[in-house]
Amino acid sequence: MSRPVRILYFARLRETLGTSAEEASLPDEVMDIIGLMRWLAARGGVWQEEFDGCRQIRAAVNQELVQNAASVKAGDEVAFFPPVTGG
Amino acid sequence: MPRPSRQVTKWHFSRRSRAADMPVKVQVEDFDAGAEIARLRLSDPGIGAVACFIGQVRDMNDGAPVGTLTLEYYPGMTEKALAAIVDQARARWNFHDALIIHRIGTLQSKDQIVLVAVAGSHRGECFSACEFIMDYLKTEAPFWKKELTPAGERWVDTRESDDVARKRWESKL
Numbered sequence: 001m002s003r004p005v006r007i008l009y010f011a012r013l014r015e016t017l018g019t020s021a022e023e024a025s026l027p028d029e030v031m032d033i034i035g036l037m038r039w040l041a042a043r044g045g046v047w048q049e050e051f052d053g054c055r056q057i058r059a060a061v062n063q064e065l066v067q068n069a070a071s072v073k074a075g076d077e078v079a080f081f082p083p084v085t086g087g
Numbered sequence: 088m089p090r091p092s093r094q095v096t097k098w099h100f101s102r103r104s105r106a107a108d109m110p111v112k113v114q115v116e117d118f119d120a121g122a123e124i125a126r127l128r129l130s131d132p133g134i135g136a137v138a139c140f141i142g143q144v145r146d147m148n149d150g151a152p153v154g155t156l157t158l159e160y161y162p163g164m165t166e167k168a169l170a171a172i173v174d175q176a177r178a179r180w181n182f183h184d185a186l187i188i189h190r191i192g193t194l195q196s197k198d199q200i201v202l203v204a205v206a207g208s209h210r211g212e213c214f215s216a217c218e219f220i221m222d223y224l225k226t227e228a229p230f231w232k233k234e235l236t237p238a239g240e241r242w243v244d245t246r247e248s249d250d251v252a253r254k255r256w257e258s259k260l
Contacts, residue, residue, distance in 0.1 A: 011159055011231035012242045056245075063164035065227065079161060079229075083245040086158065086189060086230025087142050087201050087221060 003028075003074040007036075010081035013057070016046050026072065033059045034068040036078065056083050110185055111169040113160055115192040120202050127186050127206045134183055138213035139204035140221050146196040148243065151236040157193045158200070161229040165189075172223040176216040182207030185220065189230065222252045 003026040014020045030039045037059075041051035050057065059066055060079040072078055112118075120141055128137050144156045173185045188202045203220050205213045232243040 008161070010161055010229065011233070060161070060164060060229070063161070063167055065168075079164070081161070081229060082231065082242065084226065084229050085232045085243045085245055086160075086228050087225040 003030075005072060005074065006077045007040075008077065008079040010079065012082050013050055013080055016050060018046075026074075030072065032069055032071050033061070033066060033078070036072055037068070037080075051080075057081070058083060110173055110187065111166050112186075112188045113162075113165055113169070113191055114188065115190065117190070117199060118188045118202055120199065123186060123188065123202060124204050127184060127204050130206070131183055133208060134206045135208050136210040136213045137204055137206045138210065138217040139202065140217055141199055142201040142221075144194050144196050144198045144200060148234060151234075151238065153196065154235040154237075155193050155195055156198075156200075157233045157235070158189075158191045159231045159233070160189075160191050165229050168228045169224065172220055172227065175223065176205070176219050179219065180207075180212040180216045182212050182216050185216065187220065187224070189224075189228075191230070219256055222249070222256060225249045226253045 005024055005026055006021065007024055008021050009017050009019060026036070027039070030036050037051045037053070037057070041048045041053075049055075057080050059068065059070070060081075061070055061072060062077050063079075120139070124137055124139055128134060144153070146153060169187050169189070173187065176182075176185065183206050185205045186202070190198075190200055194200060201221075201224070203217055203224070205216045205220070207213045207216075226245075226249050234241055234243055
């Protein structure tokens, strides 16, 4: 069963990945943020460098900050970004 | 029976200020801090104190001169995150109203970045709420700074001191 999600990338991630947004169809095994990060890392290259777990990345689901164990469902808007530096 | 809003139960003022209708603004344009503070201050005769913070662009950061600072944000989430921070402050302190204005886009040295203002009956709660809002804004609101230095562009790193400042409030619960 196809599970479409929208994934957004901000700041350093947007630049290194060369994209600010994508529509993705998640495979069944991707249930949560950590699973999604592993799935993205498997693309290799810059994706692996950003999502292999070594860099500090924060995630939001439907515009709420979440931990890596948070689940991801069809239709969600997921965002990945570096730690914030406003103010 | 519908529950009265928190504003009504905590404060017995007859009307809400204009600032209360729009307590959070994310904008490219500069702001007139004096006018914003005056609007907040004059919004209710029960207000006896306004505490505020203004952040501005420094000409040096991490040992390098900074030419410009560009701020990126997450449209939609940033506004929600700021409003949620004000709500968290409201749950801890009794104040009348708060205002956050945060700029985005490219800024120069001495440009204003952020204004946080909190108005209430007495200074103590306003000071605390203002500092709390800034500490949470620094660590939870989706903004990212990129500096232009003579060596090129670089994303600004987070500061451990910002996390420490935020965690202080968790232990004060």
